[in-house]
Amino acid sequence: MVQAYLDRPWLTRLHAHTGSQGIPLSLMARGVAETYALAEEINRRAGRRQVDTLDIGGGLPVNFASDATTPTYAQYARVLAEEVPGLFDGRYGLVTEFGRSLLAKHGTVVARVEYAKSAGGRPVAVTHAGVQVATRTVYAPGLWPLRIAAYDSKGRPKEGPAVVQDVAGPACFSGDLLAEGCALPLLEQGDFAAALDTGAYYFAHHYAYNSLVRPGIYGFWPDGRFAVVREAQTVEEVVAESGGARVDALTESP
């Protein structure tokens, strides 16, 4: 690595992204410490400040289990200051690439309950959000569990005793579950299920299976006004993407 930098005097930055979600702060800080040490070594061997900026990646985990923001950026900064004292002394520019820690808690997927049923002795609320917006959660629920909040048909928090139920999506396989066995006021037809903390890694991961449209994204102003941030996909776009735009591709020779 050092030789690679010495051979390329125009290389002025070092980058490390230790990993995302589930990486302890101490391990993240160790990754940054190694990067910092390498920058110091390169600069020593180059005899000049060749590396002037460190990019310490993202990776701060998000607490998906409650509304609490833990760990915080302040905690991470404290650990970094302890483990890598030179990092904040101003000699290096710093770049971060935080993703989910910035965005996850600012987004919610809201889906109408199309109908409610019972299967395997358990109530199931079948909604419009499943594998097409929560691909990781549906295919690896143990690794990417989601909290669900229940709202009535007017959007008010749903009242009532907690009932253990499944919240399912619209796709054609039985495992299309946003949440399995979660205790919530009983969801009924016309209610809304909100999948919380889905502002990162959900809107980006649309899955076109079953030709389900990519949903719109709506931001809101503090005064309650909504703004379209991303248009919902139209049926025409789904048809075009599914081959409709090239219907003659295999019937007419080029």
Ligand SMILES: Cc1ncc(COP(=O)(O)O)c(C=O)c1O
């Ligand atoms: C290189 C790099 N930087 C930043 C990120 C964002 O990570 P996170 O969303 O965990 O902050 C990722 C995601 O894996 C990544 O690969």
